[in-house]
Amino acid sequence: MMSPAKKLCLTLVLTTAPLLSFAEPIATIKTLSGDVTLIRDGETLSAKLGERVHEADRIITGDNGSIGLLFDDDTRVGAGPRSTLSLADFSYDANSQDGNLDVEVDNGTLSMIAGKLVENRPGAVKVRTPAAILAVRGTEFSVKVANSLDKDVAE
Amino acid sequence: MSRSATLLTSSLLLTTLSGCSIYSGAVNSLGPDKPVSDIAATTEGEVLLSTTPPPFCPAVVETYMVMPEDGRTGIVDVALVSGDQLVLEGDYAAAEVVGGVATPFTGDADSLRETFGDSISALPPAPIYVPVYFYFDSDILTEESMADAQRLYQAVLERAAPEVIVTGHTDTSGSKAFNQTLGQRRAEAVREDLIEIGVDPQTITTRSLGETQPVIETGDGVREPKNRRVEINVR
Known part of the structure; x- marks a missing residue:
């Protein structure tokens, strides 16, 4: 039997582990053009081809900017100009292929080709917009969130 | 008590349903009187009203579309904040959401390109997985695999920011440690x-899984060409 102290210790480890996994690298920047900014832990960085992006990163593309990400489960994401995304949540076990991905789109366009997460468990990937939550069951789709403040939408 | 609770619930529901406009309307009409200049009545200037939507409550228009796929069916479950749900299934299945209300439609190649062309162009190429095979007890590629390997190496050079993960495997002939x-x-x-x-x-990242992950299950000490391989993943 486990002693109460051991139990407490295990509980603490189990409950704090998800917090410690915060800010893990989860995807690689594979395409990039124009101005693209990353916001990580309150710091503003400019995105660079080949660099890793982290869980909880926020990505903002400029008027001429676009970015393509390859996640570790092979999910591919492209974002067009004037887009704001947050990589809210990602977990992936390469052996069991289980986990989940949550991407928030506040504005702009996003295209996604889901990878092993969805292959393993339909619905494991979610895209959140101001108006809806989209659960991906298979596999390629696009989302546009157009704010009326956007010049090309206000007409 | 129960009455005020009901009132609270229904007003909350109302705010949730039509959210922003109700709130901004309330702020504008229930707020204190706006100060009026003394000379306002005497000026003859034209009063201009803004025709653009209030920046406080921008109207959000959203569009979702399933992209065409070979041999598979794209399915996306949409759960709207308003509580409505819909399923987009199959090539070009689409919906537009205005003011929280979704209208399904079917797009086509042109509307897909027009609405999402930039984000589709930004998608990275698919990762490649290719096995190459080796001669018995050696690290020399078989003749057939040599050609596959050369093609793959070229593909690596053509990629922007490539990463290559190289995993070595063996058959079960020989000891575990040797393999x-x-x-x-x-x-x-x-x-x-x-x-x-x-x-x-x-x-480039390399690793060995030795004889632990055969493609073809054999007993121990069995020579099997399909298991003598390196799996190359180009990302």
Whole structure:
């Protein structure tokens, strides 16, 4: 039997582990053009081809900017100009292929080709917009969130 | 008590349903009187009203579309904040959401390109997985695999910011420890080829799984050409 102290210790480890996994690298920047900014832990960085992006990163593309990400489960994401995304949540076990991905789109366009997460468990990937939550069951789709403040939408 | 609770619930529901406009309307009409200038009545200037939507509550228009796929059906479950749900299934299945209300429609190649062309162009190419095979007890590629490997190496050079993950495997002939080393030698052989052709060494990762993950299950001590391989993943 486990002693109460051991139990407490295990509980603490189990409950704090998800917090410690915060800010893990989860995807690689594979395409990039124009101005693209990353916001990580309150710091503003400019995105660079080949660099890793982290869980909880926020990505903002400029008027001429676009970015393509390859996640570790092979999910591919492209974002067009004037887009704001947050990589809210990602977990992936390469052996069991289980986990989940949550991407928030506040504005702009996003295209996604889901990878092993969805292959393993339909619905494991979610895209959140101001108006809806989209659960991906298979596999390629696009989302546009157009704010009326956007010049090309206000007409 | 119960009455005020009901009132609270329904007003909350109302705010949730029509959210922003109700709130901004309330702020504008229930707020204190706006100060009026003394000379307002005497000026003859034209009063202009803004025709753009209030920036406080921008109207959000959203569009979702399933992209065409070969041999598979794209399905996306949409759960709207308003509580409505819909399912987009099949090529070009689409919906537009205005003011929280979704209208389904079917798009086509043109509307897909027009609305999402930029984000689709930004999608990275698919990762490649290719096995290459080796001669018995050696880190030399078989003749057939040599051609596959060369093609793959070219594909690496054509990629922007490539990463290559090289995993060596063996059959079950020989000891576990020997095969662990042999698997690593095979992976290193591929790594050296890649470096020679001009791939940045820092982007190549090698590892060996020895005889632990055969493609074809055999007993111990069995020579099996399909298991003598390196799996190359180009990302």
